[in-house]
Amino acid sequence: MPRIYLSPPHMSGLEAPLVQEVFDSNWIAPLGPQVDAFEAEFATLISAPHALALSSGTAALHLALLLAGVGLSDEVLVSSLTFSASANPVTYLGARPVFIDSEPVSWNLDPALVVETIERKARHGRLPKVVIPVHLYGQSADLDPILAICARYEITVIEDAAEALGATYRGRSPGTLGWAGIFSFNGNKIITTSGGGMLVSADVAFIEHARKLATQARDPAPHYQHSEIGYNYRLSNVLAAIGRGQLQVLAERVRRKRKICETYRQLLGDLPGVSFMPEAPWGCATRWLTVITVDPAQFGATREDVRLALEAEDIESRPLWKPMHLQPVFRDCEVVGGAVAEALFRDGLCLPSGTAMGEDDLARVAGVMRKMAR
Numbered sequence: 001m002p003r004i005y006l007s008p009p010h011m012s013g014l015e016a017p018l019v020q021e022v023f024d025s026n027w028i029a030p031l032g033p034q035v036d037a038f039e040a041e042f043a044t045l046i047s048a049p050h051a052l053a054l055s056s057g058t059a060a061l062h063l064a065l066l067l068a069g070v071g072l073s074d075e076v077l078v079s080s081l082t083f084s085a086s087a088n089p090v091t092y093l094g095a096r097p098v099f100i101d102s103e104p105v106s107w108n109l110d111p112a113l114v115v116e117t118i119e120r121k122a123r124h125g126r127l128p129k130v131v132i133p134v135h136l137y138g139q140s141a142d143l144d145p146i147l148a149i150c151a152r153y154e155i156t157v158i159e160d161a162a163e164a165l166g167a168t169y170r171g172r173s174p175g176t177l178g179w180a181g182i183f184s185f186n187g188n189k190i191i192t193t194s195g196g197g198m199l200v201s202a203d204v205a206f207i208e209h210a211r212k213l214a215t216q217a218r219d220p221a222p223h224y225q226h227s228e229i230g231y232n233y234r235l236s237n238v239l240a241a242i243g244r245g246q247l248q249v250l251a252e253r254v255r256r257k258r259k260i261c262e263t264y265r266q267l268l269g270d271l272p273g274v275s276f277m278p279e280a281p282w283g284c285a286t287r288w289l290t291v292i293t294v295d296p297a298q299f300g301a302t303r304e305d306v307r308l309a310l311e312a313e314d315i316e317s318r319p320l321w322k323p324m325h326l327q328p329v330f331r332d333c334e335v336v337g338g339a340v341a342e343a344l345f346r347d348g349l350c351l352p353s354g355t356a357m358g359e360d361d362l363a364r365v366a367g368v369m370r371k372m373a374r
């Protein structure tokens with residue numbers, strides 16, 4: 001039986017003709033008409049006023065933090081339960097991440113802890129420069145209270161929506177509610193360009209400045225002239241063509257991801273000690289990955305036992321992100337709370353959620369787990 005992967009790329013068939021167009025026009029370069037069209041179509045799809053296609057989500061976050069004015073010794077609040085790319089760009093700028101725990105209802109940034117931390121830091125006259133809510137596994141964080149406290153203290157909000165394309169928060173797209181939002185088209189995300197990212201904002205001056213910095217910060221002059229340090233962060237015209245094809249099936253992919261989660265729930269929901277990532281009441285989660293927690297006392301095996309049993313059947317599953325405050329590289333950083341993220345990391349498992357999976361594949365995964373349950 002073929003290996004089942006966690007969330008492999010799923011091409012629709014619309015991508016190849018668009019890539020062929022790029023070859024036919026010989027526009028094999030960073031920038032180009034496919035990049036322009038990809039930006040416009042992406043912006044329309046999520047109702048973002050302006051979009052900038054970049055080489056990765058990490059590059060998008062780096063530029064957003066830089067242009068938010070984050071610099072040496074500044075503090076940036078960020079979810080602890082996330083991928084390291086949410087925090088790494090903070091350190092590129094010599095700033096310090098402060099890791100905040102999750103709330104149980106969404107597994108995302110706990111707004112009460114954000115408020116508490118900002119008010120404590122305000123009393124000490126040391127406000128964080130930026131807050132980065134991360135929208136994990138296709139579900140939006142509770143943005144309203146975070147936006148409110150940040151507005152009160154004039155703190156910039158940059159949303160890490162790398163995992164949440166296609167989700168909603170009170171009818172809007174996460175990534176479009178803060179000053180800036182970033183998205184990723186890495187190989188395992190809900191849609192992919194093999195690698196790539198998008199920066200969105202309503203602030204046109206910011207997006208145009210980021211566009212300049214991403215293109216080696218060339219001044220408008222016929223010769224090469226530079227008055228600031230630039231980066232090589234633009235997306236290839238070839239990859240943008242793939243992205244345009246993928247965008248057309250995003251809604252279909254979200255429907256399928258949600259159906260996969262529903263099927264897992266039917267197949268596994270009665271097992272003792274197995275719970276599913278909750279869907280918070282404020283929006284629609286894409287279920288980019290179906291995530292469960294396994295209570296070993298009730299289930300009779302740990303999430304690592306489950307992972308190894310699946311692996312023995314050539315099925316890929318994965319623990320949740322190891323919280324940033326437990327990472328050796330961030331051991332000296334401040335952390336607020338942490339018990340929720342730690343428990344989720346201990347018991348949580350991401351199940352294979354590829355949109356090309358068939359019902360037989362889902363039954364194969366569930367079969368392994370059912371055999372293990374008490």
Ligand SMILES: *Cc1c(COP(=O)(O)O)cnc(C)c1O
Binds near residue numbers: 055086134163186
């Ligand atoms: C994938 C991801 C990123 C980084 O995106 P890249 O395009 O891989 O650089 C950032 N944050 C989160 C939460 C992610 O899952």
